[in-house]
Amino acid sequence: MAAAGCGGSRADNGYGGQQARRRKGPGALATGYLVIYNVVMTAGWLVIAVGLVRAYLAKGSYHSLYYSIEKPLKFFQTGALLEILHCALGIVPSSVVLTAFQVMSRVFLTWAVTHSVKEPGSMQSHLGRCIAKCHKCSTLSKGLSAQVSSMVKSRIKFSHSFMELVQTEDSVLLFVVAWTITEIIRYSFYTFSLLNHLPYLIKWARYTLFIVLYPMGVSGELLTIYAALPFVRQSGLYSISLPNKYNFSFDYYTFLILVMISYIPIFPQLYFHMLHQRRKVLSHTEEHRKSE
Numbered sequence: 001m002a003a004a005g006c007g008g009s010r011a012d013n014g015y016g017g018q019q020a021r022r023r024k025g026p027g028a029l030a031t032g033y034l035v036i037y038n039v040v041m042t043a044g045w046l047v048i049a050v051g052l053v054r055a056y057l058a059k060g061s062y063h064s065l066y067y068s069i070e071k072p073l074k075f076f077q078t079g080a081l082l083e084i085l086h087c088a089l090g091i092v093p094s095s096v097v098l099t100a101f102q103v104m105s106r107v108f109l110t111w112a113v114t115h116s117v118k119e120p121g122s123m124q125s126h127l128g129r130c131i132a133k134c135h136k137c138s139t140l141s142k143g144l145s146a147q148v149s150s151m152v153k154s155r156i157k158f159s160h161s162f163m164e165l166v167q168t169e170d171s172v173l174l175f176v177v178a179w180t181i182t183e184i185i186r187y188s189f190y191t192f193s194l195l196n197h198l199p200y201l202i203k204w205a206r207y208t209l210f211i212v213l214y215p216m217g218v219s220g221e222l223l224t225i226y227a228a229l230p231f232v233r234q235s236g237l238y239s240i241s242l243p244n245k246y247n248f249s250f251d252y253y254t255f256l257i258l259v260m261i262s263y264i265p266i267f268p269q270l271y272f273h274m275l276h277q278r279r280k281v282l283s284h285t286e287e288h289r290k291s292e
Contacts, residue, residue, distance in 0.1 A: 030091040035194050037082065042187040044076035049180050052173075064168045066114070066176065073176065076183075077110045106179070109221055113256070116237060117166040117228050166227045175220030178213045185209065203285065207278040214274070218267055225256050232256060 026034065048069045055068035066073075084100045086092040166172075189206045192198040231237070238252035 026091045031194055034086070034091065035191060037086075038187045038191040038194065041076060041079060042184060042191060044072060044079070045180055045183040045187065048072050048076065048176075049184065052177070052180065062173060063170070066167055066172045069176070074110055074115065077106055077179070081107065109175070109224070112238070113225055113228050114167065114172060117231055166224065166231065169224060169227045171220045171223030171227060173220070175217045175224065178217035178220060181209065182213050182217070200285065204282065207274070207281050210274050210278075214267075214271055218263060222260055222263060225260055229253060229256060 051069040051072065052065055055065045056062055059065070080103045083092070083103055084096060087094050087096040087099045185202065185205045189198070189202050192202060232239075233253045236252075238250070240248060240250040242249045
């Protein structure tokens with residue numbers, strides 16, 4: 001699932017491609033809106049890039065930089081959901097299914113993995129309230145109450161170690177940096193394509209830097225999901241157990257493992273597809289420049 005939107009590149013969403021040029025473009029109103037959208041998204045990811053650099057210079061370390069850009073990262077990555085709507089409305093000539101698959105994969109990693117494994121403090125306070133309720137419950141004996149309290153306290157210690165591990169993992173910074181560079185280039189590419197003034201440097205970066213950024217992003221995503229697995233298994237995060245009134249069960253731990261396995265067939269296909277696109281687009285550009 002997540003592999004589709006990872007790190008280095010995303011399939012061309014219809015801006016500036018050879019096939020797109022032969023189609024009727026969006027109207028003036030739609031073009032104006034798309035330009036504004038892409039400019040805002042470019043600026044947003046530039047804010048994230050600047051935030052990372054400033055935090056690094058202030059700390060003198062690359063560890064735990066995620067917290068310095070957490071809010072803008074969530075906002076602008078979630079803002080990419082509008083791209084699905086653009087395809088559905090037909091103002092961008094790209095597959096709704098493919099775009100949804102790619103966008104939702106990153107939104108999933110942002111919210112359902114990185115965000116959901118929360119900071120230790122919030123979970124400790126929640127479990128602390130559970131202990132208080134256990135002590136106040138008149139139906140529990142003192143021995144049982146002490147046993148429950150001990151179990152919950154041990155859960156706090158476990159949760160602290162794994163929750164702190166995930167959001168401070170270097171792998172998070174790995175995919176965030178890959179996403180940030182990719183999205184600055186991608187939205188700039190779309191903006192200039194819509195304005196019919198695409199600099200060669202941006203086109204070259206769009207179809208070249210993914211060679212490094214794509215594997216970098218994939219590695220960061222996989223390592224982050226892997227780091228979250230122990231906590232997910234122990235806490236039962238997002239899992240649904242039987243019996244319940246819906247007679248339905250769901251194991252989020254197993255689901256994350258399946259997501260990781262899905263990278264095996266998906267990553268090579270997308271990577272080699274982009275390599276093919278690179279040869280096609282850049283060779284056409286070189287031929288066009290020579291003919292001039």
